[in-house]
Amino acid sequence: xxxxxxxxxxxxxRILSLYDTIPAMDGRLFAAGLxxxxxxxxxxxxxxxxxxxxxxxxxxxxxNLANFRKLLDEWNDDYMEQARREKxxxxxxxxxxxxxxxxxxxxxxxxxxxxxxxxxxFSPSTQP
Numbered sequence: 001x002x003x004x005x006x007x008x009x010x011x012x013x014r015i016l017s018l019y020d021t022i023p024a025m026d027g028r029l030f031a032a033g034l035x036x037x038x039x040x041x042x043x044x045x046x047x048x049x050x051x052x053x054x055x056x057x058x059x060x061x062x063x064n065l066a067n068f069r070k071l072l073d074e075w076n077d078d079y080m081e082q083a084r085r086e087k088x089x090x091x092x093x094x095x096x097x098x099x100x101x102x103x104x105x106x107x108x109x110x111x112x113x114x115x116x117x118x119x120x121x122f123s124p125s126t127q128p
Contacts, residue, residue: 004047008038011050018057023064033065037072045075 006014012034016022024030038046049056049072060067 006047006050008035011038011046014050015056018052019063037069041072041076045079
C-alpha cells in the first residue's frame with residue numbers, strides 16, 4: 001500500500017475510508033471540500049494526513065473540515081519552520097571582513113578621548 005505522493009483526491013479517499021460514517025448531509029460535497037483543502041498543502045502534509053496511524057483519522061475522532069484544517073495548519077506550520085531551519089543550515093556564513101588597522105586605530109583613539117572626557121567630569125558647564 002503506497003502512502004507517499006498521493007494526490008489530494010487519493011488522500012481524501014483514504015482518509016474518509018478510515019471513518020465509519022461521515023456526518024455530513026452531502027458526503028460528496030464533504031469529500032470535495034477535503035480534496036480542495038488538501039490541495040493547498042505541500043505533498044508531505046498530504047501524505048501525513050492520509051497515514052492511518054499518524055494522520056487525520058488518528059487525531060480527529062469525528063470528521064469535521066474545521067478540525068481537519070486546524071490540524072493540517074499546525075502540521076504545515078511545523079513543516080515550514082523545519083524547511084526554514086534546513087535552508088538556513090545550508091546557507092554558508094559570510095566571511096569576516098578583513099581587519100582595517102586604520103579603522104581600529106580611530107576607534108581606539110575615539111574611546112580614549114571619550115574616557116578622558118568622562119573622567120574630567122561631564123556636565124553642561126564643562127563642555128568646550
